[in-house]
Amino acid sequence: MSQMQPPPPLSARLAAIAQRFGLGKAPRRVFERASQLHLPFQQLPCPQETIWWQAGPPLQRLVELPRSALSGPVQDDKAEAHAVLVGVIKRSEQHLSTFDLRQVDGFCGQENEPAPIASFEDYLTGLPSRKVRIISYKDFIKAISLPLPRFLAGSPISLFRANWCGKRMFWNGDQHSEAFAASIAYARLRELEATLPAEITDYRIDAGGLELLDDRYHVLAMPVQAWSDPSFMGLLLDGGIPYSRLTILRHAGAPEFILLPKKHADATALGEGLRLAGAADVVKYLRALA
Numbered sequence: 001m002s003q004m005q006p007p008p009p010l011s012a013r014l015a016a017i018a019q020r021f022g023l024g025k026a027p028r029r030v031f032e033r034a035s036q037l038h039l040p041f042q043q044l045p046c047p048q049e050t051i052w053w054q055a056g057p058p059l060q061r062l063v064e065l066p067r068s069a070l071s072g073p074v075q076d077d078k079a080e081a082h083a084v085l086v087g088v089i090k091r092s093e094q095h096l097s098t099f100d101l102r103q104v105d106g107f108c109g110q111e112n113e114p115a116p117i118a119s120f121e122d123y124l125t126g127l128p129s130r131k132v133r134i135i136s137y138k139d140f141i142k143a144i145s146l147p148l149p150r151f152l153a154g155s156p157i158s159l160f161r162a163n164w165c166g167k168r169m170f171w172n173g174d175q176h177s178e179a180f181a182a183s184i185a186y187a188r189l190r191e192l193e194a195t196l197p198a199e200i201t202d203y204r205i206d207a208g209g210l211e212l213l214d215d216r217y218h219v220l221a222m223p224v225q226a227w228s229d230p231s232f233m234g235l236l237l238d239g240g241i242p243y244s245r246l247t248i249l250r251h252a253g254a255p256e257f258i259l260l261p262k263k264h265a266d267a268t269a270l271g272e273g274l275r276l277a278g279a280a281d282v283v284k285y286l287r288a289l290a
Contacts, residue, residue, distance in 0.1 A: 044280050101187060163289075218274075220281060
């Protein structure tokens with residue numbers, strides 16, 4: 001009976017991977033060192049079902065991303081990365097003459113990080129005290145006229161939607177949230193038709209823009225500790241590897257994104273090594289969201 005062969009040593013496995021990616025001698029050293037980094041890598045969070053627009057990944061910021069949002073040692077590298085990043089998300093406007101307000105189930109105006117709440121009904125149930133009570137149509141008109149003062153006049157409502165948030169529609173307002181939620185919940189409960197014209201801002205992850213990003217860059221999620229880690233920073237800076245750095249996620253301890261141009265051999269080696277060490281692939285993450 002033949003004995004099982006032990007797995008090849010790490011060096012042999014790294015050499016095989018390096019050969020597969022066509023890495024030369026110097027890039028191979030970068031690849032091997034990067035793949036053996038011990039950093040607190042973390043996976044990127046999946047969007048949760050929640051009424052809070054601000055709790056989701058703020059990818060809409062890429063549409064008008066200022067160049068100053070990118071950091072890195074070389075201006076041209078940052079400019080090239082910026083030109084690709086702004087094409088990842090597309091924005092469009094839609095105007096509807098009639099929109100059923102019962103389809104709205106989200107707020108845009110919450111800037112902090114509240115706990116996920118699946119619906120307006122759950123939000124109202126969780127309030128420590130209720131200021132708005134609706135038991136009649138007259139109460140409904142009074143309540144909905146607080147967040148939408150020109151409801152009876154038929155003024156359009158402003159809404160946001162993003163394909164990484166599914167079909168959820170978010171009201172672009174930040175005043176009288178309880179009254180708005182109570183009005184929508186009442187209309188749903190009573191099967192009360194409540195319509196307005198709507199101006200909808202749609203955001204979507206663009207397949208072509210994402211493909212271009214994947215073609216040009218390794219985009220990886222790096223823990224904040226990486227930027228003070230001597231091994232990583234030595235690898236990045238001693239070899240003069242081109243990179244750009246982007247902070248876009250808001251939650252505490254959120255990873256930053258590093259963009260490494262694939263046209264540069266050492267940058268490619270670093271990107272492949274970091275991925276092997278455990279860095280999350282941002283392009284793969286965005287494809288899953290889309």
